[in-house]
Amino acid sequence: MEEKTANYTLVTDPKELPRVVNALEEAGAVGADTETTSLSPRDGEARLLQLATPDETFIIDLFEVRDISPLKEVLEGGPVKIFHNSKFDFQFLKELHGISAAPVFDTMLAAQLLDGGRQGAAYGLDAVAERYLDESPDKSEQRSDWSGKLTGRQLEYAARDAAVLLPLREKLLEALEAEELVRVSKIEFAAVSSIAEMELAGVKLDVGRWKELEKTVRERRDEAALALEAHFPEPEGVLPLEGLGPRLNLNSPQQITDAFRSIGIELADTKVWTLLKVDHPAARDLLRYRELQKKLGTYLETYPKFIHPKTGRIHASFLQCRVPTGRLACASPNIQQIPHEEEFRRCFVAENGYTLVIADYSQIELRILAEVSDDPAFVSAFQKGEDLHSLTAATMYGVSMEEVTKDQRSDAKRINFGLMYGRGAKSLSAQLGTDEARGRQLIDEYFNNYPKVQRYLQRTANRATRDRTLRTLAGRVRKFSNDPVEDDRGAMRREAMNYPIQGSSADIAKLALAYISRDLRGLDARLVNSIHDEFVVECREELAPEVSEKMRGAMTRAGERILEKVPVEVEVVVSREWTK
DNA sequence: GTTGTGGGCCAC
DNA sequence: AAACGTGGCCCACAAC
Numbered sequence: 001m002e003e004k005t006a007n008y009t010l011v012t013d014p015k016e017l018p019r020v021v022n023a024l025e026e027a028g029a030v031g032a033d034t035e036t037t038s039l040s041p042r043d044g045e046a047r048l049l050q051l052a053t054p055d056e057t058f059i060i061d062l063f064e065v066r067d068i069s070p071l072k073e074v075l076e077g078g079p080v081k082i083f084h085n086s087k088f089d090f091q092f093l094k095e096l097h098g099i100s101a102a103p104v105f106d107t108m109l110a111a112q113l114l115d116g117g118r119q120g121a122a123y124g125l126d127a128v129a130e131r132y133l134d135e136s137p138d139k140s141e142q143r144s145d146w147s148g149k150l151t152g153r154q155l156e157y158a159a160r161d162a163a164v165l166l167p168l169r170e171k172l173l174e175a176l177e178a179e180e181l182v183r184v185s186k187i188e189f190a191a192v193s194s195i196a197e198m199e200l201a202g203v204k205l206d207v208g209r210w211k212e213l214e215k216t217v218r219e220r221r222d223e224a225a226l227a228l229e230a231h232f233p234e235p236e237g238v239l240p241l242e243g244l245g246p247r248l249n250l251n252s253p254q255q256i257t258d259a260f261r262s263i264g265i266e267l268a269d270t271k272v273w274t275l276l277k278v279d280h281p282a283a284r285d286l287l288r289y290r291e292l293q294k295k296l297g298t299y300l301e302t303y304p305k306f307i308h309p310k311t312g313r314i315h316a317s318f319l320q321c322r323v324p325t326g327r328l329a330c331a332s333p334n335i336q337q338i339p340h341e342e343e344f345r346r347c348f349v350a351e352n353g354y355t356l357v358i359a360d361y362s363q364i365e366l367r368i369l370a371e372v373s374d375d376p377a378f379v380s381a382f383q384k385g386e387d388l389h390s391l392t393a394a395t396m397y398g399v400s401m402e403e404v405t406k407d408q409r410s411d412a413k414r415i416n417f418g419l420m421y422g423r424g425a426k427s428l429s430a431q432l433g434t435d436e437a438r439g440r441q442l443i444d445e446y447f448n449n450y451p452k453v454q455r456y457l458q459r460t461a462n463r464a465t466r467d468r469t470l471r472t473l474a475g476r477v478r479k480f481s482n483d484p485v486e487d488d489r490g491a492m493r494r495e496a497m498n499y500p501i502q503g504s505s506a507d508i509a510k511l512a513l514a515y516i517s518r519d520l521r522g523l524d525a526r527l528v529n530s531i532h533d534e535f536v537v538e539c540r541e542e543l544a545p546e547v548s549e550k551m552r553g554a555m556t557r558a559g560e561r562i563l564e565k566v567p568v569e570v571e572v573v574v575s576r577e578w579t580k
Numbered sequence: 581g582t583t584g585t586g587g588g589c590c591a592c
Numbered sequence: 593a594a595a596c597g598t599g600g601c602c603c604a605c606a607a608c
Binding site for chain 1: 593594595596597598599600601602603604605
């Protein structure tokens with residue numbers, strides 16, 4: 001049965017699908033949207049699939065037309081599908097209908113790229129349409145009940161949401177072209193399906209191990225709490241029995257500051273750096289307590305709550321264009337910030353019969369610094385496959401590469417990373433445990449050895465101050481606000497120095513995401529985590545050698561697409577646990 | 581009760 | 593006041 005009104009065609013009969021396919025095949029681009037009964041494809045269903053061509057908008061009632069396999073071919077190839085936040089729709093189509101939408105144009109990602117990492121802007125379809133089309137679609141039906149009998153208002157809303165994407169894409173495409181953001185937008189659009197599938201796959205937590213670890217860390221935490229409390233006197237006039245409850249909240253910086261004052265120690269704050277300078281065992285005990293409390297509260301007690309009852313796995317959310325530099329952010333939970341200690345990482349495992357393949361770029365940000373600065377010593381070190389930290393240490397301390405000690409290499413590593421982030425003599429010397437003059441001296445020597453690195457960093461900061469805009473190697477833009485306070489403090493200069501490095505690394509990583517999924521297609525293998533320069537794939541055990549080589553190849557090619565002079569190196573480890 | 585903010589700390 | 597870039601999250605605390 002087909003019901004046609006001025007605005008849309010409601011499809012409730014599978015026999016109508018061939019006509020929909022024909023119309024889509026003839027369109028150059030299709031506005032596409034879904035209305036769902038839940039925000040998660042694990043907890044709900046897609047009720048409507050709206051497909052808008054310039055001539056006609058189809059609304060397919062998926063409760064009436066359960067099988068949309070006739071649409072599979074045209075949705076997986078053919079005309080570009082325009083979505084707003086395509087990850088969301090992709091996941092419902094993939095999980096519930098086995099369809100991987102491609103190619104896509106995402107109006108939300110496009111708007112975010114055009115804003116150059118501006119914080120706080122709204123990126124709902126209504127806000128973006130208002131900005132680029134001077135009209136604002138009514139979103140009042142967005143959160144309405146899509147599981148029952150649908151009203152005319154709902155259907156009109158649904159049709160409009162898909163149809164508006166056609167003119168919106170045209171405007172955004174013009175803007176992307178004008179701002180030379182087409183290349184990076186293609187990288188983003190190609191990464192969507194990888195990120196969407198990675199979330200769908202989720203990651204397996206070995207709950208037995210995790211609970212065991214929780215128990216031991218809790219015991220350690222309780223011991224640390226007792227040791228810490230013992231430093232502080234009982235309040236006057238409290239009877240022994242009344243003192244049984246917690247008299248001092250050890251998690252409260254305020255109460256901790258008061259408690260330290262009571263034993264004659266004035267704290268400016270209770271940060272690690274401050275406490276390390278305090279020569280009293282209470283400071284040591286507080287740091288120990290904090291470390292364990294953090295692990296217990298943030299990770300051990302929290303992560304099991306995220307295991308989905310249906311899949312038994314943790315499905316984090318990756319936010320594709322939240323971070324101004326282009327990196328992925330991750331939330332609910334953030335599986336990019338699991339403590340690096342083996343006792344934590346070994347709890348993230350592969351299913352029985354499967355294994356993890358863990359691949360990471362070796363020193364990718366330093367390679368990018370070599371590329372963008374074109375410093376001869378830097379570039380040639382990477383071209384020769386030398387260890388850059390050792391080289392830095394050798395030249396700074398005036399010894400040969402073989403003579404470099406562990407400590408010297410470790411100092412050089414801190415300097416290499418620190419200067420990339422705009423670090424100064426004061427904080428560097430503090431980290432290295434030396435005085436400021438020595439820090440200054442080390443930085444000067446460093447820049448003497450790598451003069452083009454210094455020139456690059458200064459020029460980049462200057463350009464950002466002048467133009468208020470910078471680009472990564474793939475052309476991603478960051479716009480810097482004109483904030484005199486930040487300029488004064490040098491914060492903007494440091495952000496500027498870091499942006500092309502961190503941002504180009506993100507360019508490479510996003511390209512790699514797309515390449516990895518493409519190269520693993522057809523194999524029983526899937527991405528399960530992405531941590532900036534590291535990718536974790538879960539695959540059948542017997543596929544590990546093949547998957548390893550495919551990941552290495554995909555990541556290398558992604559790097560080579562962005563870096564012209566400097567080679568990239570990828571390290572691959574196969575393990576049933578997320579350890580190296 | 582919910583919401584917002586700041587201190588503090590985990591990752592790369 | 594701090595002086596290291598990018599995030600997310602826990603907790604305390606205050607306001608509503």
